[in-house]
Amino acid sequence: MLKMKKLIILCVLLFAVAIIHAQNTDSLKYKYTNQTIYRYGGSFMKGTERLVFPALQSEFSMSELGLAFYTKAKKYRTTSIVLRTIALAASLSALAVISNNNLTNNRRNLAYGLLGGQLVFSIAAGRYGILSTQNLDKALWQRNKDLLFPAR
Numbered sequence: 001m002l003k004m005k006k007l008i009i010l011c012v013l014l015f016a017v018a019i020i021h022a023q024n025t026d027s028l029k030y031k032y033t034n035q036t037i038y039r040y041g042g043s044f045m046k047g048t049e050r051l052v053f054p055a056l057q058s059e060f061s062m063s064e065l066g067l068a069f070y071t072k073a074k075k076y077r078t079t080s081i082v083l084r085t086i087a088l089a090a091s092l093s094a095l096a097v098i099s100n101n102n103l104t105n106n107r108r109n110l111a112y113g114l115l116g117g118q119l120v121f122s123i124a125a126g127r128y129g130i131l132s133t134q135n136l137d138k139a140l141w142q143r144n145k146d147l148l149f150p151a152r
Contacts (some may be wrong), residue, residue: 028148036144044140053077053136060139063146069139076132083125090118 034047037059044051046059057074060067094114097107 031148035147037140039137039140056136056139060143062150063139063143066139066143066146069135069142073132073135073139076128076135080125080128080132083121083128087118087121087125090114090121094118 037044037046037051037056039045040050044053044056051059053074056070057067060070091114094111097111097114100107103111
């Protein structure tokens with residue numbers, strides 16, 4: 001009987017301790033679930049809200065380092081878009097030169113030069129796209145870290 005009383009008291013105490021230490025709505029789990037940002041295909045998710053790249057800038061108010069990485073990512077992304085546009089223009093120019101029925105040596109060399117330029121600009125655009133993605137990943141990681149574990 002004494003053992004049963006001790007077991008009941010122990011269960012009540014453990015239950016009370018569990019209730020006292022239970023997480024509330026302002027806990028780390030709530031912040032992680034509803035306020036961190038992660039990639040979801042070509043867009044980003046914050047809780048149940050879908051964000052696009054330009055809307056991310058306002059999310060970096062609590063993270064200076066995250067904002068710096070985001071700014072670099074934005075710069076690299078803009079450079080990548082410009083280089084992709086130039087590559088497309090070079091491709092279309094090469095097609096215009098090639099479509100001419102009378103291809104002389106000079107026109108053929110021009111077409112090869114434009115196609116080579118397209119290749120170079122496409123590779124450079126790809127590299128800047130990778131740099132943009134890497135910096136954006138660093139920015140999101142830093143922002144989420146600063147959100148979950150703020151400096152004291």
